[in-house]
Amino acid sequence: MHEPNPFTCQAKVYDDWFARHPAPYQAELAAIRTLLPSGSKGIEIGVGTGRFAAPLGIGLGVEPVRAMAKIAKARGVTVVQGIAETLPMASGLFDFALMATVDCFLDDLALSLLEVYRVLGPRACLLLGFIDRESWLGKEYRLGQKKSRFYRQARFHSPTDLEKALRAAGFGSLLWRQTLLPEQALAGQVLEGHGRGGFVVVRAEKG
Helix, strand or coil: CCCCCHHHHCHHHHHHHHHHCHHHHHHHHHHHHCCCCCCCCEEEECCCCCCCHHHHCCCEEEECCHHHHHHHHHCCCEEEECECCECCCCCCCEEEEEEECCHHHCCCHHHHHHHHHHHEEEEEEEEEEEEECCCHHHHHHHHCHHHCCCCCCCCCECHHHHHHHHHHCCEEEEEEEEECCCCHHHCCCCEECCCCCCEEEEEEEEC
């Protein structure tokens, strides 16, 4: 028997985390902004409560959980109900797609990336933000995973995992940014590459 989806019954609790932790939230937004195309038609896959789409100016999202979508809509995001594995969009529509801390919840990562590739237009890109499972933060998440309200069933990935999956889906020309560094004085900085930051963003160009 599957556990009840915690995002369905505790969407407000999840959303409140961002208000209670403004520093890491702003650092994650900053890391995404460094790779975000300007003036492009974008979509967020797994838009959640709109905590990323709204401040980043992404007006459209896909979300399977109605309780989460309701909050996102209140933030001005148009939300289409659906899942990443079967996106309810025609092919070639978007200049970029964002997936922020969604990879660890997907039922099928490979299929989801193929679907994102399909809905992107020529020379478009995917921005994928994730908790690096090999980082200090990823290790903390995994240590407390059994007691976690939201991450109990999550499957975290490393940059190597995601690079392989992205290239298998047809993406190339990867650019990396990282933040939430373990050094307190540098915690909110955004650096190139990966290997130190707990939160990593990769921009993958459509081949």
